[in-house]
Amino acid sequence: xxxxxxxxxxxxxxxxxxxxxxxxxxxxxxxxxxxxxxxxxxxxxxxxxxxxxxxxxxxxxxxxxxxxxxxxxxxxxxxxxxxxxxxxxxxxxxxxxxxxxxxxxxxxxxxxxxxxxxxxxxxxxxxxxxxxxxxxxxxxxxxxxxxxxxxxxxxxxxxxxxxxxxxxxxxxxxxxxxxxxxxxxxxxxxxxxxxxxxxxxxxxxxxxxxxxxxxxxxxxxxxxxxxxxxxxxxxxxxxxxxxxxxxxxxxxxxxxxxxxxxxxxxxxxxxxxxxxxxxxxxxxxxxxxxxxxxxxxxxxxxxxxxxxxxxxxxxxxxxxxxxxxxxxxxxxxxxxxxxxxxxxxxxxxxxxxxxxxxxxxxxxxxxxxxxxxxxxxxxxxxxxxxxxxxxxxxxxxxxxxxxxxxxxxxxxxxxxxxxxxxxxxxxxxxxx
DNA sequence: ATTCATAATTAGACCCAACC
DNA sequence: GGTTGGGTCTAATTATGAAT
Numbered sequence: 001x002x003x004x005x006x007x008x009x010x011x012x013x014x015x016x017x018x019x020x021x022x023x024x025x026x027x028x029x030x031x032x033x034x035x036x037x038x039x040x041x042x043x044x045x046x047x048x049x050x051x052x053x054x055x056x057x058x059x060x061x062x063x064x065x066x067x068x069x070x071x072x073x074x075x076x077x078x079x080x081x082x083x084x085x086x087x088x089x090x091x092x093x094x095x096x097x098x099x100x101x102x103x104x105x106x107x108x109x110x111x112x113x114x115x116x117x118x119x120x121x122x123x124x125x126x127x128x129x130x131x132x133x134x135x136x137x138x139x140x141x142x143x144x145x146x147x148x149x150x151x152x153x154x155x156x157x158x159x160x161x162x163x164x165x166x167x168x169x170x171x172x173x174x175x176x177x178x179x180x181x182x183x184x185x186x187x188x189x190x191x192x193x194x195x196x197x198x199x200x201x202x203x204x205x206x207x208x209x210x211x212x213x214x215x216x217x218x219x220x221x222x223x224x225x226x227x228x229x230x231x232x233x234x235x236x237x238x239x240x241x242x243x244x245x246x247x248x249x250x251x252x253x254x255x256x257x258x259x260x261x262x263x264x265x266x267x268x269x270x271x272x273x274x275x276x277x278x279x280x281x282x283x284x285x286x287x288x289x290x291x292x293x294x295x296x297x298x299x300x301x302x303x304x305x306x307x308x309x310x311x312x313x314x315x316x317x318x319x320x321x322x323x324x325x326x327x328x329x330x331x332x333x334x335x336x337x338x339x340x341x342x343x344x345x346x347x348x349x350x351x352x353x354x355x356x357x358x359x360x361x362x363x364x365x366x367x368x369x370x371x372x373x374x375x376x377x378x379x380x381x382x383x384x385x386x387x388x389x390x391x392x393x394x395x396x397x398x399x400x401x402x403x404x405x406x407x408x409x410x411x412x413x414x415x416x417x418x419x420x421x422x423x424x425x426x427x428x429x430x431x432x
Numbered sequence: 433a434t435t436c437a438t439a440a441t442t443a444g445a446c447c448c449a450a451c452c
Numbered sequence: 453g454g455t456t457g458g459g460t461c462t463a464a465t466t467a468t469g470a471a472t
Contacts (some may be wrong), residue, residue, distance in 0.1 A: 067456070067457075069455085069456085070454090070455065070456085095443070095444095096444095097443075097444050097445075099444080099445065099446075100446095101453090101454080101455095105453055105454075106453065106454065108454095108455095110443095110444080110445095112442080112443060112444075113443095114442080131455075131456075133455095133456065133457065133458090134457080134458095135457090135458085136442095136458095136459095140441095141440075141441070142440090142441060142442070143441085143442090145442075145443085147443095149455085149456085151453095151454060151455070152453075152454050152455080153454095155454095194445090220465075220466085221466095222465095222466060222467065222468095224467075224468080226468095226469085227468090227469070227470095228469095228470095235466090235467090237464085237465060237466065237467090238464095238465085239463090239464060239465085259433085261433090261434065261435080263434080263435055263436075264436095268463095268464065268465065268466095270435095272434080272435085274433070274434075275433090317467095320466080320467075322440085322441065325440090327438095327439075327440095327467080327468055327469070328467090328468070328469095329468090329469075333469095337469075337470080340470090341470085341471095344471090348472095
């Protein structure tokens with residue numbers, strides 16, 4: 001059983017330890033290289049931290065033991081509302097996968113989702129049957145993942161129903177719903193599926209708020225509060241540009257006067273709405289249409305004011321995945337970024353007016369500010385890493401294997417003497 | 433306001449195999 | 453043939469700050 005924070009003496013010492021360490025090793029004197037070396041070592045340790053396999057998850061206030069076996073009797077069609085189906089179709093367009101099973105015997109529908117966002121998987125099971133299974137345990141910054149799988153008759157029926165409402169994957173769903181019996185035709189169906197996944201297929205027209213709002217946005221959307229202003233930005237990123245174009249047309253019709261942009265980054269396309277008023281309107285409509293996974297995020301964003309900007313940004317970051325956990329600027333970081341931008345503006349103005357010497361002075365200042373910013377960001381990253389590793393070890397995570405470059409040897413937290421284990425870990429953290 | 437670059441997580445695709 | 457439970461690999465996605 002993991003030690004509780006309230007009772008653990010190590011936990012009481014954690015903050016003191018951080019501050020004591022910073023006194024012993026004056027952080028302002030550390031070079032960027034030194035920070036990067038320390039971050040690299042801690043990241044190595046972080047990526048080897050694993051939680052015990054998930055035995056259950058909770059959704060809609062109910063506890064579900066894993067695996068949630070496939071239902072033997074399919075749910076009735078009448079049990080699910082049209083809005084639910086549209087939502088699930090939107091979500092499937094965003095995060096679903098049509099995949100032939102081994103030897104092409106059948107075709108399964110799969111939706112994967114991090115375990116804290118498992119409500120949607122329960123919705124799929126309620127609507128179409130199928131089962132919910134654990135996939136990967138939580139390791140490092142990667143959260144544990146669950147997946148809903150519907151195969152056989154359940155899969156076929158789900159594909160047929162979802163296919164009527166999906167805009168991007170309706171062809172794939174149609175193939176799954178009509179999975180052939182003949183082996184030769186199955187091979188060809190598999191090949192067609194593969195080619196569809198690679199191409200930007202023609203998106204179908206019927207968009208609705210439950211589809212976009214809830215489903216598609218829940219799966220593929222992003223709510224942002226930029227570091228330098230109290231505004232909201234909504235983004236939807238997709239490999240298939242055609243879907244985003246349809247979405248843009250839908251928003252134009254639904255939110256007159258709104259401004260959105262589609263730009264390409266790498267191999268994906270992003271639809272971005274950055275006018276705060278429009279974003280608020282869209283968020284309100286999304287909530288009304290049954291936004292589920294990002295409901296808390298949307299509500300937080302709608303409560304944004306100029307006075308609670310930093311708290312809202314931090315709270316929003318807590319509700320999201322860990323992709324950028326250590327890159328999010330704190331209050332001081334945002335202030336530094338704002339300083340850099342204002343000096344940059346002054347420099348450009350001076351350059352435009354021909355005051356080259358003064359502009360050069362600003363350039364020197366700018367370089368200094370940027371260096372300082374980089375250094376401070378690294379220090380914050382390092383400090384967050386230390387705190388995370390410490391608290392995750394206390395919550396029951398264990399180190400899975402020994403790293404070739406890393407001299408530390410830590411035994412599984414579950415099996416080793418707890419205090420000895422913690423002393424080793426904290427000694428290690430102290431040494432960094 | 434608009435667009436871009438980037439990092440890291442995660443989704444997706446493709447496996448396999450045991451079992452019912 | 454379908455269900456369950458895993459695995460791996462990498463492209464896609466999600467999220468960010470920052471440049472223009």
